[in-house]
Amino acid sequence: MRKFPEPISNLVASFSRLPGVGPKTALRYVFYLLKQPKTDLEIMARTLVTLGERVKICKSCFTYTELDICDICQNPKRDTAKLCVVEESRDIATLESTDAYHGRYHVLGGTLSPIDGVTPDVLRIRELKARLEQDTGIEEIILACSPTVQGETTMMYLQKELATHGRTMTRLARGLPIGATLEFADEITLGDAMKGRK
Amino acid sequence: MRKFPEPISNLVASFSRLPGVGPKTALRYVFYLLKQPKTDLEIMARTLVTLGERVKICKSCFTYTELDICDICQNPKRDTAKLCVVEESRDIATLESTDAYHGRYHVLGGTLSPIDGVTPDVLRIRELKARLEQDTGIEEIILACSPTVQGETTMMYLQKELATHGRTMTRLARGLPIGATLEFADEITLGDAMKGRK
Numbered sequence: 001m002r003k004f005p006e007p008i009s010n011l012v013a014s015f016s017r018l019p020g021v022g023p024k025t026a027l028r029y030v031f032y033l034l035k036q037p038k039t040d041l042e043i044m045a046r047t048l049v050t051l052g053e054r055v056k057i058c059k060s061c062f063t064y065t066e067l068d069i070c071d072i073c074q075n076p077k078r079d080t081a082k083l084c085v086v087e088e089s090r091d092i093a094t095l096e097s098t099d100a101y102h103g104r105y106h107v108l109g110g111t112l113s114p115i116d117g118v119t120p121d122v123l124r125i126r127e128l129k130a131r132l133e134q135d136t137g138i139e140e141i142i143l144a145c146s147p148t149v150q151g152e153t154t155m156m157y158l159q160k161e162l163a164t165h166g167r168t169m170t171r172l173a174r175g176l177p178i179g180a181t182l183e184f185a186d187e188i189t190l191g192d193a194m195k196g197r198k
Numbered sequence: 199m200r201k202f203p204e205p206i207s208n209l210v211a212s213f214s215r216l217p218g219v220g221p222k223t224a225l226r227y228v229f230y231l232l233k234q235p236k237t238d239l240e241i242m243a244r245t246l247v248t249l250g251e252r253v254k255i256c257k258s259c260f261t262y263t264e265l266d267i268c269d270i271c272q273n274p275k276r277d278t279a280k281l282c283v284v285e286e287s288r289d290i291a292t293l294e295s296t297d298a299y300h301g302r303y304h305v306l307g308g309t310l311s312p313i314d315g316v317t318p319d320v321l322r323i324r325e326l327k328a329r330l331e332q333d334t335g336i337e338e339i340i341l342a343c344s345p346t347v348q349g350e351t352t353m354m355y356l357q358k359e360l361a362t363h364g365r366t367m368t369r370l371a372r373g374l375p376i377g378a379t380l381e382f383a384d385e386i387t388l389g390d391a392m393k394g395r396k
Binding site for chain 1: 201202203204205206208209212216217218219223225226227228229230231232236239240241242243244245246247248249250251252253262263264286287288291294295
């Protein structure tokens with residue numbers, strides 16, 4: 001690392017910890033910030049502190065929220081018979097933006113990946129089971145992990161683990177995304193798109 | 199933008215202003231930070247404020263420093279007969295890391311680009327002329343802008359403007375960088391590398 005005044009190299013070190021940011025990108029950010037008014041830096045600093053102070057985890061679905069129980073869990077208009085299991089909090093925002101689902105959610109907190117130390121007890125599977133036992137109104141569990149190797153593994157694991165709870169379990173449909181060409185679609189996706197035709 | 203708790207969307211907006219960062223990357227940073235301990239956020243916030251409070255601009259060479267006059271300008275061991283003109287503060291760090299130059303610097307603050315509003319009076323050219331008039335000990339001016347269109351334009355402009363000051367003016371050598379293959383070298387670089395052979 002090249003020599004810079006201490007406040008610069010400290011912030012470069014801070015930014016370098018962000019995902020996908022190396023020392024060069026971090027330095028670019030810092031040099032950008034150096035050209036901004038001091039008040040902008042103070043606002044950014046306050047926003048960072050506020051994030052740590054005000055964002056909590058919903059006690060029911062484990063998404064990020066400012067409340068004890070999040071908006072969605074509190075909303076009486078949501079369909080309480082459906083529970084959608086997602087990997088992360090941000091997936092809820094993505095699904096909400098489609099306006100195709102009006103049930104509630106459960107955030108697992110990741111996908112199974114024993115090689116990275118993410119075993120079933122690290123994810124919120126225990127909490128999911130407890131919720132299914134308590135809330136007998138839930139009829140359908142929608143497993144909405146990403147169709148990656150880890151996501152598929154997690155969904156297969158959940159399917160086995162939750163089988164004894166006797167709820168309908170569904171998964172997101174597989175098919176061609178908008179804008180895709182048949183030429184470049186993989187065999188599994190295309191096969192599923194053919195089977196699921198309507 | 200998808201709906202998130204206010205502290206999250208505020209920080210996403212803050213990060214989105216960094217160069218090359220869009221809302222998706224900003225969200226990725228925020229979700230990373232949400233998983234970090236609160237103290238880490240506070241440290242990052244303090245570092246940001248410190249940057250604004252402690253980093254000043256050297257009154258002599260206009261680089262970023264914590265002092266009124268930077269280390270390099272203050273250092274009596276530096277060669278006062280040489281002045282290297284660079285675009286930005288970070289270029290000084292890059293040149294210093296080569297250990298090939300022991301003179302002093304002058305930071306222009308950018309390159310000429312009238313289309314973006316960067317005219318000669320926006321850059322620190324007036325200050326450079328004043329320095330050359332005051333400091334008669336300077337014998338050589340090294341124009342070390344990047345060999346881009348804007349950099350070349352700036353160096354050509356400086357060469358004309360400073361001609362009346364009667365100092366030797368030099369430029370960084372052009373040639374093949376380490377690891378380059380002749381096959382992919384452009385004609386200008388290769389031509390200059392041939393002329394400058396030794």
